[in-house]
Amino acid sequence: MKSFGFTNYGGPEVLQEFEREIPTPKANQVLIKVAAFAINPYDISLRQGKFSQGQPLTTPYYQGTDLVGQIVARDANVTDYQVGDWVINRRAKSGYSQYVTASTNKIMLRPLTLPVPIAASLPSPGIAAYNAWYHFDSVKPSDQVAILGVTGAVGSLLAQIALAAHQPITGIANHRHEKVAREFGIQNFLAYDQLPPTSQWQHQQTIVFNTLLGGNDHGLADKLLAPHSQLISLNDTAVQLTTPDVEKITVAYRRDLTDQAAFEFWTNYLTERSLQIIIDQVRPATLTNLRDAQATLAQHHFGKQVLTW
Numbered sequence: 516m517k518s519f520g521f522t523n524y525g526g527p528e529v530l531q532e533f534e535r536e537i538p539t540p541k542a543n544q545v546l547i548k549v550a551a552f553a554i555n556p557y558d559i560s561l562r563q564g565k566f567s568q569g570q571p572l573t574t575p576y577y578q579g580t581d582l583v584g585q586i587v588a589r590d591a592n593v594t595d596y597q598v599g600d601w602v603i604n605r606r607a608k609s610g611y612s613q614y615v616t617a618s619t620n621k622i623m624l625r626p627l628t629l630p631v632p633i634a635a636s637l638p639s640p641g642i643a644a645y646n647a648w649y650h651f652d653s654v655k656p657s658d659q660v661a662i663l664g665v666t667g668a669v670g671s672l673l674a675q676i677a678l679a680a681h682q683p684i685t686g687i688a689n690h691r692h693e694k695v696a697r698e699f700g701i702q703n704f705l706a707y708d709q710l711p712p713t714s715q716w717q718h719q720q721t722i723v724f725n726t727l728l729g730g731n732d733h734g735l736a737d738k739l740l741a742p743h744s745q746l747i748s749l750n751d752t753a754v755q756l757t758t759p760d761v762e763k764i765t766v767a768y769r770r771d772l773t774d775q776a777a778f779e780f781w782t783n784y785l786t787e788r789s790l791q792i793i794i795d796q797v798r799p800a801t802l803t804n805l806r807d808a809q810a811t812l813a814q815h816h817f818g819k820q821v822l823t824w
């Protein structure tokens with residue numbers, strides 16, 4: 516089978532195609548024939564070597580965390596999934612492959628109404644959004660909640676969670692994304708590049724989620740937040756806060772938060788609702804397309820990059 520990865524850190528040109536054996540499912544694992552995988556900002560940072568200090572990698576390093584595909588084999592102990600089931604998988608690595616094995620606590624069934632590119636794009640942003648909303652903040656019905664980066668992958672999923680929980684939100688993004696944000700059901704939209712007079716928006720939010728890629732909001736959250744409020748950030752980017760008594764919380768890995776809990780949430784969510792994630796491009800999984808997809812994601816971009824086998 517084919518897998519993509521790298522042996523040296525660097526730009527998209529270090530990505531290579533590798534020929535590997537198809538893996539065999541171990542105890543409680545299934546073998547998935549991957550239909551599509553999605554690229555995440557994390558993949559770019561990893562390839563660039565941004566985590567090389569704390570996390571030395573064995574090479575070749577096979578990349579990829581988020582995918583969707585069909586079960587083609589399973590360990591004899593697996594009874595809750597059948598051969599032929601479509602499943603969504605989040606994994607530590609090796610997702611840019613034609614086949615992967617996965618433990619059943621790392622997969623969820625893909626409802627067949629959920630388009631393949633959206634299913635491939637759900638795992639990491641969906642787990643992050645679920646954890647941010649249910650485990651890192653303390654939203655009360657009386658709160659004024661804003662989401663910075665509301666049309667991004669994590670931001671849009673967070674918005675959909677909030678709206679399903681009947682929590683009105685202010686969605687913030689580039690002005691070009693207002694139409695899409697409104698299609699998500701966001702009634703209060705603020706364009707960070709076309710801000711109205713300050714009296715209409717400054718220091719009015721009691722909770723701000725910063726889901727911008729990289730987290731640099733150029734001081735906007737500080738201006739949005741009221742005193743005695745919460746800033747929940749998807750990145751641990753340092754921010755200067757002048758608003759008094761703001762609790763800054765970073766959504767980070769926590770041992771007690773399992774992928775399975777998030778997958779159960781999304782499974783229930785999808786029984787009643789559809790899901791939207793902006794997809795920029797879906798194209799065949801070739802080395803050229805992968806390099807281009809990662810290069811696109813490293814620039815200011817709008818929407819997910821998905822590759823299909």
Ligand SMILES: NC(=O)c1ccc[n+]([C@@H]2O[C@H](COP(=O)([O-])OP(=O)(O)OC[C@H]3O[C@@H](n4cnc5c(N)ncnc54)[C@H](OP(=O)(O)O)[C@@H]3O)[C@@H](O)[C@H]2O)c1
Binds near residue numbers: 730749750766768
């Ligand atoms: N802590 C966790 O567990 C966890 C998990 C997943 C993701 N994350 C982090 O959360 C952040 C959002 O992830 P995502 O997948 O939602 O990202 P994304 O969809 O690729 O981007 C989010 C938003 O950031 C803005 N943006 C796009 N390109 C940018 C660039 N080059 N520089 C600055 N801003 C840019 C865009 O908003 P506008 O066009 O409106 O500016 C975009 O909608 C990332 O930093 C990611 O690493 C954290």
